[in-house]
Amino acid sequence: MFVVKASSAFVKPDLNIKALASYGRLDVVARAAIAALSTRRGPRPDTVFYAVLEGSTKPVTVEFRGWEVPGRALASEAQVGEVLRALARGMSVPGASIVECDFKRLVLRLLSSLGPTRIFYMHEHGVDISQVELGEPAAFILGDHKGVERSVEQWLKDLGVRWLSLGPTPYFTEHCITYVHAVLDRAPVV
Numbered sequence: 001m002f003v004v005k006a007s008s009a010f011v012k013p014d015l016n017i018k019a020l021a022s023y024g025r026l027d028v029v030a031r032a033a034i035a036a037l038s039t040r041r042g043p044r045p046d047t048v049f050y051a052v053l054e055g056s057t058k059p060v061t062v063e064f065r066g067w068e069v070p071g072r073a074l075a076s077e078a079q080v081g082e083v084l085r086a087l088a089r090g091m092s093v094p095g096a097s098i099v100e101c102d103f104k105r106l107v108l109r110l111l112s113s114l115g116p117t118r119i120f121y122m123h124e125h126g127v128d129i130s131q132v133e134l135g136e137p138a139a140f141i142l143g144d145h146k147g148v149e150r151s152v153e154q155w156l157k158d159l160g161v162r163w164l165s166l167g168p169t170p171y172f173t174e175h176c177i178t179y180v181h182a183v184l185d186r187a188p189v190v
């Protein structure tokens with residue numbers, strides 16, 4: 001599963017799905033969702049994607065469950081925008097939901113269900129991914145275009161969340177997700 005901390009993103013019932021960047025860089029979230037859930041063959045049935053949208057007064061968490069997402073439903077930014085707009089309008093959407101939940105609450109929930117060895121914070125200065133034996137289920141936390149605040153990084157460290165690196169190059173959020181998927185796709189099932 002993937003968690004994106006989207007520091008400025010927000011959704012509205014009248015969301016213009018062709019201008020996601022103007023909703024606190026909701027386009028970053030949409031591309032991350034596509035990277036997490038979509039393949040050329042259709043949605044990944046084994047993946048959950050969470051985006052914590054912190055751009056409005058009360059943070060909300062959007063959850064996408066790959067096994068419930070209909071085929072080709074999340075193949076473009078506009079399609080993700082349509083789903084987000086429907087959720088903001090209170091409509092029910094297969095495989096997707098939105099709840100009031102902030103980043104720390106979500107991380108604590110994942111920590112208690114997965115345990116500290118299966119939750120990773122993605123950062124250039126972490127342990128190189130080639131040195132870590134990844135088993136599933138696992139959760140990977142990523143920042144958006146602005147990264148994650150120092151204080152929150154420290155909080156993750158204090159919780160015992162391990163830092164995982166894809167090397168010294170700073171990649172876009174969605175590219176990190178694709179990279180992690182590629183590693184997991186080749187990993188033996190543990």
Ligand SMILES: C[S@@+](CC[C@H](N)C(=O)[O-])C[C@H]1O[C@@H](n2cnc3c(N)ncnc32)[C@H](O)[C@@H]1O
Binds near residue numbers: 145165166
């Ligand atoms: C576009 S980057 C954030 C850039 C931001 N300006 C910063 O300095 O943190 C988005 C996220 O991708 C992840 N990321 C980017 N490059 C990475 C790398 N080489 N290894 C691990 N995670 C990486 C981090 O979680 C980061 O917050």
